[in-house]
Amino acid sequence: xxxxxxxxxxxxxxxxxxxxxxxxxxxxxxxxxxxxxxxxxxxxxxxxxxxxxxxxxxxxxxxxxxxxxxxxxxxxxxxxxxxxxxxxxxxxxxxxxxxxxxxxxx
Numbered sequence: 001x002x003x004x005x006x007x008x009x010x011x012x013x014x015x016x017x018x019x020x021x022x023x024x025x026x027x028x029x030x031x032x033x034x035x036x037x038x039x040x041x042x043x044x045x046x047x048x049x050x051x052x053x054x055x056x057x058x059x060x061x062x063x064x065x066x067x068x069x070x071x072x073x074x075x076x077x078x079x080x081x082x083x084x085x086x087x088x089x090x091x092x093x094x095x096x097x098x099x100x101x102x103x104x105x106x
Contacts, residue, residue, distance in 0.1 A: 001037070003023045006040065006056050006093050006094065007091065009090055009093075009094050010093065010094040011088050012079075012082075012083060012086065012094075013086050013087050013090075013094040013095065014081040014094070014096060015082045016076070016079050016080055016082075016083035017067050017069070017080075017083050017084070017087060018033070018068060018069060018070070019068045020034070020065060020069065020087075021083075021087060021094070021095050023092050023096055027081055027095075029032070029061070030061055030064060030065050031084055031087055031088070032051070032061065033047065033051060033062065033065070034061075034062060034073075034080075035081075035084045035085075035088070036050050036051055036083060037058065038061055038073070038080070038081055039083075042073075044062075045059045053101040077084050
């Protein structure tokens with residue numbers, strides 16, 4: 001349903017992901033890691049295997065996500081998973097572009 005209303009989806013994604021909604025390579029890497037980590041039920045090893053990285057890399061990225069979200073990953077998990085899926089599906093239309101970071105209207 002949110003996919004049909006881009007403005008609403010944008011607000012939702014940005015409110016749930018905060019700084020993870022940035023439209024840059026680092027935020028994208030963190031979003032992908034977090035999405036796979038949640039799909040793997042919190043398994044660093046399973047996530048590392050799927051992403052072809054070391055489990056410690058997964059742990060570091062997930063901790064960065066926790067810090068950026070300023071909450072436990074279990075809090076509002078469903079909303080977080082939906083926001084990650086929308087960010088992937090709708091792309092830049094719902095993520096924060098450079099103009100948004102500089103204060104331009106979004």
